[in-house]
Structures are given as structure tokens and as C-alpha cells.
Amino acid sequence: MNEISIFALIFSAIRLATPLIFAALGGMFSERSGVINIALEGLMLAGAFTGAVITYEAGNPYLGLLAGMVAGAALAFVYAIACIKFQADQVVSGMAINFLMIGLPAVISGAIYDSSGSTPQIDKVYLLPEFFNRLSLASILAFALVPVCWYVLYKTPFGLRLRATGENPAAADAAGVKVIKLRYFAVVLSGVLAAAGGAYLSIGQSSLFTRNMTAGRGYIALAALILAKWRPVPVLLACLFFGLTEALTIQLGNIKLPSGENVPIQFIQIIPYVLTIIVLAGFIGLSRAPKALGVPYRKEK
Amino acid sequence: MKIIREILSPLIAVLAAFIVGGIIVWLIGDNPFNTFYLLLSNSFGSLKDVGYTLSYATPLIFTGLAVAVAFRCGLLNIGAEGQLYVAAFATAWVGIMFGGTVVNIFGKEENWSLMSLPAIILVPLCILTAIVAGGIWGMIPGILKAKFGSHEVINTIMLNFIAIALVSYLTQYYYKIPGDAILQTAEIGEAAQIPRISQFIPGMPDFVPLSIAFLIAILMCVLVYIFLWKTKWGYELRAVGENPSAAEYGGISPQKQIIIAMTISGALAGMVAIGEVLGYRHRYYDGFSAEWGFLGIAVALLGRNHPLGVFIAALFFAVLQRGEIFVDAFTPKISKDIGWVLQAIIILFVACLQMYSKTTRTKGKI
Numbered sequence: 001m002n003e004i005s006i007f008a009l010i011f012s013a014i015r016l017a018t019p020l021i022f023a024a025l026g027g028m029f030s031e032r033s034g035v036i037n038i039a040l041e042g043l044m045l046a047g048a049f050t051g052a053v054i055t056y057e058a059g060n061p062y063l064g065l066l067a068g069m070v071a072g073a074a075l076a077f078v079y080a081i082a083c084i085k086f087q088a089d090q091v092v093s094g095m096a097i098n099f100l101m102i103g104l105p106a107v108i109s110g111a112i113y114d115s116s117g118s119t120p121q122i123d124k125v126y127l128l129p130e131f132f133n134r135l136s137l138a139s140i141l142a143f144a145l146v147p148v149c150w151y152v153l154y155k156t157p158f159g160l161r162l163r164a165t166g167e168n169p170a171a172a173d174a175a176g177v178k179v180i181k182l183r184y185f186a187v188v189l190s191g192v193l194a195a196a197g198g199a200y201l202s203i204g205q206s207s208l209f210t211r212n213m214t215a216g217r218g219y220i221a222l223a224a225l226i227l228a229k230w231r232p233v234p235v236l237l238a239c240l241f242f243g244l245t246e247a248l249t250i251q252l253g254n255i256k257l258p259s260g261e262n263v264p265i266q267f268i269q270i271i272p273y274v275l276t277i278i279v280l281a282g283f284i285g286l287s288r289a290p291k292a293l294g295v296p297y298r299k300e301k
Numbered sequence: 302m303k304i305i306r307e308i309l310s311p312l313i314a315v316l317a318a319f320i321v322g323g324i325i326v327w328l329i330g331d332n333p334f335n336t337f338y339l340l341l342s343n344s345f346g347s348l349k350d351v352g353y354t355l356s357y358a359t360p361l362i363f364t365g366l367a368v369a370v371a372f373r374c375g376l377l378n379i380g381a382e383g384q385l386y387v388a389a390f391a392t393a394w395v396g397i398m399f400g401g402t403v404v405n406i407f408g409k410e411e412n413w414s415l416m417s418l419p420a421i422i423l424v425p426l427c428i429l430t431a432i433v434a435g436g437i438w439g440m441i442p443g444i445l446k447a448k449f450g451s452h453e454v455i456n457t458i459m460l461n462f463i464a465i466a467l468v469s470y471l472t473q474y475y476y477k478i479p480g481d482a483i484l485q486t487a488e489i490g491e492a493a494q495i496p497r498i499s500q501f502i503p504g505m506p507d508f509v510p511l512s513i514a515f516l517i518a519i520l521m522c523v524l525v526y527i528f529l530w531k532t533k534w535g536y537e538l539r540a541v542g543e544n545p546s547a548a549e550y551g552g553i554s555p556q557k558q559i560i561i562a563m564t565i566s567g568a569l570a571g572m573v574a575i576g577e578v579l580g581y582r583h584r585y586y587d588g589f590s591a592e593w594g595f596l597g598i599a600v601a602l603l604g605r606n607h608p609l610g611v612f613i614a615a616l617f618f619a620v621l622q623r624g625e626i627f628v629d630a631f632t633p634k635i636s637k638d639i640g641w642v643l644q645a646i647i648i649l650f651v652a653c654l655q656m657y658s659k660t661t662r663t664k665g666k667i
Binding site: 038078086088089091093095096098099100102103104106107108110111116219222223264266267269270273274276277280282 | 325329330331377379445448449450451452454455456458459460462463466467469470473474595598599602634635636637638639640641642644645646648649652653654655
């Protein structure tokens with residue numbers, strides 16, 4: 001492999017990691033507060049769809065990105081009501097959100113554009129800008145977000161309360177933390193970030209929304225979050241690693257072996273998933289989730 | 302009282318979903334009553350309609366039962382999709398390797414098989430393969446949970462991706478007919494194919510893909526009921542689901558039950574291959590599942606994790622699936638994806654009403 005293709009590979013890895021970084025950082029806030037976020041996939045789709053529609057209609061990617069984030073927040077709020085108010089099973093309601101976002105965008109785009117498969121193509125000049133050698137503004141934002149999240153999580157009173165809520169909500173409550181409110185906020189924040197990652201897919205990486213275009217990236221972001229043990233800087237590294245494996249599968253997919261067959265990229269594809277299982281089983285250090293993860297909080301009377 | 306509550310809450314969820322769905326349809330600018338009429342009225346009108354509806358219900362019964370059995374042990378099996386993929390490929394493999402000469406898609410005769418077995422041996426062997434392959438793929442997250450305490454939800458999601466990649470690799474490199482543009486295996490031998498219902502019922506068109514797999518699905522509903530409520534093993538499995546520490550105190554090993562439950566769950570999910578491979582497509586076909594593994598969660602939830610409930614819920618979702626096509630064709634604005642929207646809202650409402658989280662679930666690392 002020559003130098004040029006290594007550069008291409010790195011840029012491609014960054015591009016592919018970008019939506020994952022947004023979504024995984026979003027998931028980090030929700031999970032650190034004690035709410036599992038299987039819904040990342042659906043939240044990303046909400047951002048991708050709304051981002052594409054608004055960008056197409058208004059001709060402004062920033063407005064599209066913003067609208068996508070608002071849609072993500074709204075959908076995350078619905079998820080939060082189910083998980084926190086009704087104490088529904090978090091995994092099940094997360095799956096419901098994901099199902100909803102397979103169907104709803106298709107129904108809406110079928111009605112307004114007469115095509116349930118995808119939204120209309122957005123003109124290239126209206127997409128999120130790219131600098132240097134195809135480095136998207138969104139990628140720069142994603143990288144910048146990592147130290148911000150680190151600071152918020154470890155150096156602010158909000159971050160302390162968030163972590164305390166995820167570990168021991170009863171004790172946090174006793175110390176004066178508004179557990180319920182904090183969890184709502186954390187879940188909505190995860191919706192905003194995941195949706196931003198989704199919007200980048202439809203108005204940065206490509207130029208339209210297609211049905212189920214995240215193709216499991218929400219779940220992969222969740223895996224990255226687990227690999228990173230719920231910490232911001234390792235989240236960045238895990239997402240870059242996942243981006244790299246995806247970039248490799250794309251590049252190697254075009255190479256023919258001497259036998260005339262394509263390189264079996266499936267074995268590279270599964271590396272992140274196998275690794276996640278291994279880490280989760282505790283073979284590589286201890287993977288310790290926030291203690292109260294998945295447990296609805298009921299205030300003692 | 303308990304029975305009324307068990308029946309009432311799914312009904313409320315369905316009703317609420319139709320109200321919310323109706324509002325969405327109305328906001329989009331279409332007629333909700335017309336849409337829902339089309340959605341619900343096209344499933345049982347003719348023998349053909351019934352055939353299609355029941356054939357749509359068949360995989361959902363299997364995956365619904367799969368999720369329900371795991372639920373009863375306090376586990377959430379999101380991996381039915383991966384389990385049925387592995388099972389479908391394995392089943393097709395046995396059907397190819399022991400099925401004798403077949404005519405391929407290019408109209409040429411070809412023989413992939415090691416030996417040719419008669420139908421009386423090959424069909425049971427294929428069914429057994431579906432059960433065992435699905436069971437093994439389900440057992441993996443079971444063992445991981447029992448031995449290492451790692452959460453089955455994440456592991457099953459990861460195993461779904463791995464299963465699909467693995468099976469597409471094997472298909473692409475070893476079992477595809479050279480020159481075939483579609484990612485699918487060669488055809489299974491005739492001796493491995495199971496009969497369609499149309500052979501027994503006059504008036505049922507041949508093209509309706511309803512096979513005797515539907516009867517096997519009904520049989521499994523009965524067997525799962527007997528297993529869960531009439532045997533000691535089922536009792537132990539449910540005991541762990543209801544209260545793992547009490548079960549352990551009573552001498553039941555939660556670890557063992559977790560592995561058993563996930564294995565049975567995977568085996569049930571794998572049985573989707575009976576209808577889809579042996580009865581319908583006669584090959585493994587990439588992307589053959591319409592998210593049945595995930596819809597199984599909805600079916601099990603709506604059916605209150607009871608085999609009879611699963612059967613009814615699967616039938617209901619099959620009605621929606623059949624109706625979607627008519628909604629797509631005969632409403633000016635609503636596409637068939639309205640079915641997905643309704644299913645999603647139903648799950649959300651069932652989850653909210655159920656307060657499922659109040660029953661203890663075996664905890665694990667996420």
C-alpha cells in the first residue's frame with residue numbers, strides 16, 4: 001500500500017468515525033445518568049431525515065443540522081418519558097424508537113416527495129462544508145466535542161451529579177441532586193448529539209436521506225461506548241478504530257486476490273463486534289458499567 | 302382479575318397505537334379511517350389472502366416464541382435475527398450437500414452434493430439442523446452471560462452482525478452459483494423441500510408461500526406451553542426469571558437456566574428456516590428476513606410472553622403486513638411503512654403499560 005492510499009485511508013476512517021463519535025458521546029451522557037440508550041440508532045435516523053429535509057427545503061445545511069438536533073431532542077424526550085416516567089423497560093422502548101424511525105421517515109417522505117425510499121438529492125453547494133483534503137466541518141466539531149465532554153463530565157458540578165446519579169441515584173437524591181430532572185436532561189442531550197451524527201450522514205457524507213441509512217451505526221456507537229468503558233477520550237479512540245475497520249473494508253473490497261476473488265472483507269468487518277464481546281466478557285480489563293444503568297429510579301416515600 | 306389485566310393492556314396498547322397512528326395519517330393529509338380499513342380488511346377475504354396472512358405469521362410465531370421463552374427466564378434475546386440467519390444458512394447447506402442433482406438458475410443441471418438422501422431422512426435432518434444451528438448461536442450469549450456476567454442484549458446485537466457477515470462470506474465464496482448476480486446459495490435438493498399447503502387445499506393458489514411450517518409453528522406453541530407450565534424444567538426456568546436469588550436459594554442454578562433458556566430461544570428462532578428455506582425460497586438468500594428477529598420482540602411483548610398470546614399477536618402483525626400492500630397501492634399519500642409506525646407505537650405503549658421492569662430481571666453488565 002503506498003503513501004497516498006494510507007492518507008486516503010486515514011481521511012476515510014475519520015469521515016466514517018464522525019457520526020459514531022457524536023452518537024457515542026451522546027450515549028455516554030444518557031448511560032452515565034443510568035439510562036441505557038439502545039435508541040441511538042433511531043435518534044441518528046431522526047437527525048439524518050430531518051437534516052436532509054430541512055437542508056433541501058431551506059438550502060442551508062446549518063439550519064438542517066439544527067433542525068435535525070431539535071428532532072433528535074424531541075424523539076429522545078419521548079424515549080425519556082417512557083423510560084423515566086413510565087419506567088418502561090429501557091431496551092424494549094429503545095427498540096420501539098428504532099422501529100419508529102424505520103417507518104416514520106418513509107411515511108413522511110412518501111407523502112411530501114412521493115418517494116418513500118429516499119428524500120430528493122441536495123445540491124452539493126448546500127452540504128456541510130469540507131476543508132483541506134475532504135475533512136468535514138462535522139469531523140472537526142466531533143473532535144472538538146471530545147475535550148468539551150471530558151471537561152463537562154469530570155470538571156463541572158453537572159458532571160459530578162450525572163456520574164453520581166448513574167452510580168447511586170438514591171445517594172445522589174439524598175445529597176440534593178434532582179435525579180429525575182437530570183436523567184431527562186441527559187437523555188435529551190444524547191438525542192441532540194446522536195441526531196447531529198445522523199445529520200452528518202445525510203448532509204455531509206452523502207447528499208440525501210435513504211431508508212434506514214444508519215445501517216446499525218447506532219448499535220456500533222453503543223459498542224464503541226462499551227469498549228471505551230464510558231469515558232470520552234477512549235470513546236474517540238474506539239470510534240476511530242471502528243471507522244478504520246470500515247474504511248479498510250471499503251478499500252480492500254476493490255482489491256482482487258491472485259485467484260480472481262475479492263478479498264474476504266467480512267473478516268475485517270466483524271473485528272469490532274468480536275472485540276466488543278471479548279471486552280464485555282472482561283478479558284481485556286474490567287468493563288464496569290454505571291451501577292444503576294437500566295434501573296428506573298423510584299423516589300422513596 | 303389477572304387474566305383481564307393480561308388481555309386488557311395489549312388491547313389498550315393497540316387501540317392507542319391506532320389513535321396516534323391515525324393522527325399521524327391525518328396530519329400527513331390522508332384519511333385515517335380509509336387507511337386503517339385497507340390495512341385491516343384484506344387479510345381474510347379469500348383463500349389466497351388467508352394463505353398470505355398465515356405465511357407472514359409463520360416466522361413471527363417462531364421468533365415471538367423465541368423471545369418469550371428468554372423473557373420468561375428474565376432475558377431479552379435481541380439476537381433472534383442472527384440466530385435465524387445462521388440456521389437458514391446451515392439448513393440450506395444440508396439441503397444442498399445431501400440433496401442430489403438440481404437444476405440451477407441458468408437452467409443447467411448441477412450436483413453440489415456429497416450424497417443424495419431420500420426425503421424421509423433429509424427433511425427431518427434439515428429441520429434438526431435449523432434447530433441445532435439456531436440453538437448454538439443462541440447458546441453463545443447464554444454462556445457469556447452465565448460465565449462472565451456480560452449482558453445478553455449487547456452480545457446478541459454483536460452476534461447479529463457477526464452472523465450476517467459470516468453467512469454472507471460463506472455464501473459469496475463457497476456456495477453461490479458462479480455468475481449469479483444475487484447473493485444466494487445454490488438450490489436445495491428436491492428431497493429437502495417441504496410441501497406447500499396448496500397441495501392439500503383445493504382453491505389455494507400454488508404461488509402462495511404457505512407451507513406446512515405453519516403447522517409446525519402451531520405445534521411449537523403447544524410444546525412451549527407444555528414445557529413452560531407443565532414440566533419441572535419449565536418451572537425452574539421461570540423461577541429464575543421471576544426471582545433469581547430465590548431460585549438459587551431453592552437449589553436452582555440460574556447460570557444453568559440462563560444457558561438453557563438462550564439455547565431454546567435460539568433453536569425456536571432457527572426454526573424460521575423451516576418455512577423460509579425448506580418451504581418457500583429453497584435456498585439461503587441474503588436479506589431474506591423482514592426483521593423477523595426484531596419483530597419477535599414486539600410479538601412476545603404484545604402476546605404477554607404466553608404461547609397463545611404469541612400466536613394471536615403474530616397473526617395480528619401478519620394482518621398488518623398483508624394490509625400494508627393495499628395501503629401502499631390504494632391511498633393517495635400513505636406508504637406501506639405505516640405498518641412499521643404502528644408496530645413501533647404498539648411496542649412503546651405495551652412497554653409503558655406493562656411496567657415490565659417491576660418484575661426482576663437478572664442483572665448483568667451492559
